[in-house]
Every structure is written in C-alpha cells, then in structure tokens.
Amino acid sequence: MRIVMIGSGYVGLVSGACFADFGHDVVCVDKDAAKIEKLNAGGIPIFEPGLDALVAKNVAAGRLSFTTDLAGPVGEAEVVFIGVGTPTRRGDGHADLSYVHGAAREIAAAIRGFTVIVTKSTVPVGTGDEVERIIRETNPQADFAVASNPEFLREGAAIEDFKRPDRIVVGIEDERARAPMEQVYRPLYLNKSPILFTRRRTSELIKYAANAFLAMKITFINEIADLCEKVGADVQEVSRGIGLDNRIGSKFLHAGPGYGGSCFPKDTLALVKTAQDHDSPLRLIETTVAINDTRKRAMARKVIAAMGGDVRGRTVAILGLTFKPNTDDMREAPSISIIQALQDAGATIRAYDPEGIDAARPLLDEVTYATSAYDAAQGAAATVIVTEWDAFRALDLGRLRDVMAAPVLVDLRNIYVPADVEAAGLRYAGIGRASER
Numbered sequence: 134m135r136i137v138m139i140g141s142g143y144v145g146l147v148s149g150a151c152f153a154d155f156g157h158d159v160v161c162v163d164k165d166a167a168k169i170e171k172l173n174a175g176g177i178p179i180f181e182p183g184l185d186a187l188v189a190k191n192v193a194a195g196r197l198s199f200t201t202d203l204a205g206p207v208g209e210a211e212v213v214f215i216g217v218g219t220p221t222r223r224g225d226g227h228a229d230l231s232y233v234h235g236a237a238r239e240i241a242a243a244i245r246g247f248t249v250i251v252t253k254s255t256v257p258v259g260t261g262d263e264v265e266r267i268i269r270e271t272n273p274q275a276d277f278a279v280a281s282n283p284e285f286l287r288e289g290a291a292i293e294d295f296k297r298p299d300r301i302v303v304g305i306e307d308e309r310a311r312a313p314m315e316q317v318y319r320p321l322y323l324n325k326s327p328i329l330f331t332r333r334r335t336s337e338l339i340k341y342a343a344n345a346f347l348a349m350k351i352t353f354i355n356e357i358a359d360l361c362e363k364v365g366a367d368v369q370e371v372s373r374g375i376g377l378d379n380r381i382g383s384k385f386l387h388a389g390p391g392y393g394g395s396c397f398p399k400d401t402l403a404l405v406k407t408a409q410d411h412d413s414p415l416r417l418i419e420t421t422v423a424i425n426d427t428r429k430r431a432m433a434r435k436v437i438a439a440m441g442g443d444v445r446g447r448t449v450a451i452l453g454l455t456f457k458p459n460t461d462d463m464r465e466a467p468s469i470s471i472i473q474a475l476q477d478a479g480a481t482i483r484a485y486d487p488e489g490i491d492a493a494r495p496l497l498d499e500v501t502y503a504t505s506a507y508d509a510a511q512g513a514a515a516t517v518i519v520t521e522w523d524a525f526r527a528l529d530l531g532r533l534r535d536v537m538a539a540p541v542l543v544d545l546r547n548i549y550v551p552a553d554v555e556a557a558g559l560r561y562a563g564i565g566r567a568s569e570r
C-alpha cells in the first residue's frame with residue numbers, strides 16, 4: 134500500500150516507521166522543516182527506544198521517506214493518515230482541532246483518485262464528519278472516504294505497542310474504506326490482534342473512553358493511597374490484593390504523583406467538555422480531572438513535610454522530569470508543578486533526567502541540571518524520585534546519603550522497599566505506605 138502520514142511526531146513517526154516495516158511504502162510529512170531536515174539527515178527528533186534502528190532500516194530499504202511537501206505524496210497515496218496534534222484549546226478545555234482541519238484542507242486539494250483519509254489523531258466525536266465536510270467543500274470532485282483509527286500506543290513502548298496492539302479500532306461510514314484498512318493492518322491481524330470495525334463516531338469515542346477509564350483507575354488508586362496513609366494500610370498490598378481479581382486487573386493501579394503526559398490530561402478534559410455540550414455530563418471524569426489537578430502540588434507539600442516543614446533556602450534533588458520513563462516528553466509532566474510548588478516555598482532545585490533535560494529547559498526556570506542522580510543529590514536536604522527511570526531503581530543508597538546535606542528520600546513512585554532505604558540511613562517517605570504512620 135502507498136501510505137502518507139501527516140504529522141511526524143510521537144504517533145506519526147512511530148506509526149509511519151512501523152507501517153513501512155510491514156512492507157508498505159510510507160511517506161511521513163511534517164510542517165516542521167527542522168524535524169524533516171533532521172530525519173533526512175539520519176537523526177530522530179524524539180527519544181523513543183528502538184525508533185532510530187527501525188527508521189534507519191526502512192529508509193535504507195526504500196520504504197520510508199520524509200518531506201514537508203504534502204501535495205505530491207498525497208496525490209499518489211491510497212491511504213492518508215492524519216496524525217497531527219490535538220492539544221487543549223486555550224481558554225475552554227476543548228480539543229484544538231485547527232491542525233486536523235488544516236491538514237484536511239491541504240489533503241483535499243491534493244487528492245487524486247479514490248483515497249481513504251484516516252484520523253489517527255485523538256479527536257472528539259463528530260470530527261470525522263467535519264473532516265469529510267471540509268474535504269468535500271474544498272474539493273467537490275474528490276473521491277474519498279473518511280475513517281477513524283485511533284492510536285493506543287504508549288510512549289516509551291511505542292513500537293511494541295504498535296506492532297502488538299491489544300486491538301485495532303477502525304470506524305467507517307463508507308464500506309469502500311474497509312478493504313484498504315484491512316490491507317493496511319493485515320500483518321497485524323494475521324498475528325491475532327483483533328481488528329474491530331465500528332461506525333466512525335463510536336470509534337472516536339472508544340479512544341476517549343479508554344483514556345478516561347485509565348485516568349480514573351490511576352486516580353482511584355491515588356485516593357486509596359491517601360487513605361492508606363491515614364489508616365495505616367499499605368497501598369502496594371491493596372493494589373496487589375485488588376489487582377489479582379481479573380475483573381479489576383493489576384495494570385494502572387500504581388499509586389503515584391498524579392497522571393501527566395500528552396494524552397490523559399487533555400483527553401479527559403476534552404471528553405468532559407464534549408459530554409457537557411451534549412447535556413450528558415461525565416461526573417466521574419470531571420471529578421477525576423479535579424482530583425488529579427490538585428494532586429501534583431500536594432506532592433510538593435508531601436516533600437516539604439518529609440523535610441520537617443521548611444524548605445526555604447534548602448536544596449531538593451529531583452530525579453526524573455519526564456512524565457514517564459523511556460521518553461523525552463515533558464508535556465504536562467507532574468515534575469513541572471512539583472518543582473514550581475517547591476520553588477514557591479523557597480527551595481532550590483537540582484534535577485536530573487536521563488533523556489528529558491533538553492525538553493525540560495524551556496519549561497522550568499532556575500533549575501540546576503545535574504549529570505547523574507548522585508550529582509543532583511549533592512548538598513540536597515531531600516532527594517525526590519518523580520519518574521521511575523530504571524537508572525533510579527538500584528541506586529547506591531549509601532553513596533546517595535553521603536553526598537546529601539540531610540538524609541531524606543521521597544519516593545513518589547514507590548520503587549524502593551522502605552526498610553532497605555532506612556537500613557542505608559535515609560528517612561523514607563513513599564505514597565500510601567504503612568511505614569509512614
């Protein structure tokens with residue numbers, strides 16, 4: 134198949150490279166000339182494990198290329214994916230669809246012959262109808278069908294997720310889109326990933342419902358963790374105890390500093406707005422959003438409490454800045470609010486992240502960036518684990534303690550056993566753990 138991917142970010146680049154790896158001919162398009170220049174020079178503009186090798190292999194095989202020119206490749210394509218950003222619209226919390234609509238207009242002008250246009254971006258219910266309307270209005274002669282194919286990959290494990298998805302969801306209104314979409318994904322469902330065909334609006338809602346449910350699950354265990362601290366229970370064991378029930382499942386039951394990232398915050402908010410607009414409010418999700426919003430600064434208060442209540446003039450070491458490990462993505466990372474709240478209370482911040490420092494610099498003021506966890510901890514009155522990078526899972530705790538001004542470890546991801554930390558001479562504070570009574 135000849136495929137064009139509009140938008141070469143975290144989703145577009147990974148999807149494009151994986152489609153090429155299936156054997157399709159793929160052109161990845163982006164408006165950002167610097168990104169395309171870097172890709173054409175053999176570089177990768179984001180950090181995603183395995184992506185550099187996958188891109189290099191498929192470029193070398195002649196199946197994957199990059200350009201800023203949308204019209205040429207779209208004219209040749211059988212299937213055109215829209216994988217542009219859909220951030221929160223400033224001011225009202227709805228999804229900003231200007232990039233999707235802009236891409237639709239450009240595609241419309243370039244279509245030659247029957248083409249399937251597929252929104253892979255996460256878009257509110259009804260966006261497919263609007264994309265169809267825009268294309269028809271811009272180019273009344275165009276022969277096309279608009280499908281929805283939301284993406285469920287996770288940054289940090291994106292290639293594996295794309296190649297072995299739990300399911301593929303495709304929403305269509307025009308039966309002519311079915312065969313090309315089956316063809317695009319044939320290598321996957323031969324591998325037994327179910328492909329679920331639905332109507333287009335259903336498909337669009339599946340993506341938001343999935344993300345909202347996961348965000349709610351995280352928020353649920355975070356609130357249970359808070360209760361654990363009050364009643365002397367251990368959230369790690371509660372989580373295991375409920376997660377072993379197959380009806381509940383153990384995933385997304387890790388208590389932490391609140392969800393962040395480029396998807397959950399904006400998608401929960403957009404879903405809440407859609408539901409309100411349709412007079413069918415999703416109160417569970419409204420509450421999830423509100424709880425999560427306040428949680429991040431609450432984590433800073435937890436750090437301050439662990440330091441005896443006063444951080445003015447003292448240094449705090451932050452380990453991990455990205456919203457999760459194995460990515461350089463800083464969008465809505467909990468570290469941003471936590472650091473801001475600690476600075477508001479007068480703390481000085483030394484931070485280290487294995488991949489996120491470049492992306493963090495424009496977002497954080499007056500932070501000193503360290504070259505390792507131990508470097509960050511130099512002279513610190515507390516070390517705070519914010520993101521559970523592997524590099525932080527087996528720290529030499531004695532060495533850490535020795536470089537610190539005061540022996541306090543705040544583990545916002547519960548990756549250490551409290552007794553081990555205490556045995557190394559550090560005071561431990563985690564999330565929802567019995568030892569904190």
Ligand code: NAD
Binds near residue numbers: 163164235253255285
């Ligand atoms: P991103 O910001 O990394 O990439 C979007 C890219 O689109 C940018 O490089 C931008 O320059 C480009 N672009 C915008 N308008 C364009 C146009 N008209 N022509 C060509 N290029 C254009 O965003 P992302 O994280 O890849 O997310 C893309 C979509 O996928 C969003 O809707 C997001 O919600 C969804 N999604 C993201 C993830 C994730 O983990 N990042 C997972 C599932 C779904």
